[in-house]
Amino acid sequence: MNYHKPVLLNESINGLITDKSGVYVDVTFGGGGHSKGILDKLSDNAKLFSFDQDLDAIKNDFKDPRLVLIHSNFKEIKKYLKFYGIFSVDGILADFGVSSHQFDTKERGFSYRKDGPLDMRMNQNLAITAREVLNNYSELSLKKIFTSFGEISKPSKLIEIIIKNRAKKPLNTTKDLFEIINQVIPERYLNSYSSKIFQAIRIEVNQELDSIKKLLLHSKDILRSKGRIVCLTYHSLEDRIVKKFFSEGVFTGYAKKDFYGNKKLFFKKIGKFQTPSTKELSNNKRSRSAKLRIAEKI
The missing domain is CATH 3.40.50.150 (Vaccinia Virus protein VP39)
Incomplete structure (x- = not known):
């Protein structure tokens, strides 16, 4: 490893x-x-x-x-x-x-650069995963996570698209999330913004x-x-x-x-x-x- x-x-x-x-x-x-x-x-x-x-x-x-x-x-x-x-x-x-190891193992779901399940658990025995956060958290809870843990100043548009998409089909993979971010953020800011979003969700999952x-x-x-x-x-x-x-x-x-x-x-x-x-x-x-x-x- x-x-x-x-x-x-x-x-x-x-x-x-x-x-x-x-x-x-x-x-x-x-x-x-x-x-x-x-x-x-x-x-x-x-x-x-x-x-x-x-x-x-x-x-x-x-x-x-x-x-x-x-x-x-x-x-x-x-x-x-x-x-x-x-x-x-x-x-x-x-x-x-x-x-x-956590970043590079796609099955762990820590990186937007690798397509894997929305997991992000540092302890594999934890009940909550990134999938749970993205598909079940309220608009207010997502806003709190992205602003507090990702230091994103205006996440409302991203959250709007997440909620719209998950109503049609649950978000299951890191690729699903990255594609949503890609709809909101210009390409020149995509990597840094994605890093912040993934960081925010990871911090929430693992407290x-x-x-x-x-x-x-x-x-x-x-x-x-x-x-x-x-x-x-x-x-x-x-x-x-x-x-x-x-x-x-x-x-x-x-x-x-x-x-x-x-x-x-x-x-x-x-x-x-x-x-x-x-x-x-x-x-x-x-x-x-x-x-x-x-x-x-x-």
Whole structure:
């Protein structure tokens, strides 16, 4: 199976590991690239818990006595670590990107460039699919998804055609959706607009932003003092959530303050955000939108 090269691998691991004998978590195992990189830097008595909700990713398990691979959404991190008797960890790595395998496997329905079923589930056990969203959601719900998760300013015409078409025949494939988008958008904007629409539906199906928020909230409870959390984001919605939480400890509004007016924060930022080097971009085009942010538990 084809999985993307780990993005900002050295930068991520160097920012993550503070104790080579510690306990770490990779919440998005994927092809195992980041997990292998972490284990290469850890001692024999260290431990790594890796999560992935995609059954295809779980098949990439490799033999290492220090590794525990868990089939679950990372929003359940606290529950599963507790199951293994782990109540605090030294570091958490979160790569929020969609894997190359998911994009490139047409049967998964993630890409408008490949004709496949309207699926888009990162966890194949989820009940809801992209087909359900497009064929059953109300006009108001679709508008909310496209504006909030795709940052589309005026989706009304697209939604009108979706509703008109689905009344005649259900939308079943990525090609069905792409052909509708093609009716609304000039060719020069077609790729970028389609990417935003597919992103919006995917986020809704997988409840991606909600999962990120739950992970961040759990991280403040399970990270030890001076433990690190390293986040790789790939679009502005993800990045704003991470940036806001690191700097304010909340997702909306401003940080709570104590009696003296001091912010009550959970983390302190470590350095500025990082982006891929020119060399990495030339070797891995899918890394182009990545941002790496590191924070330390106060």
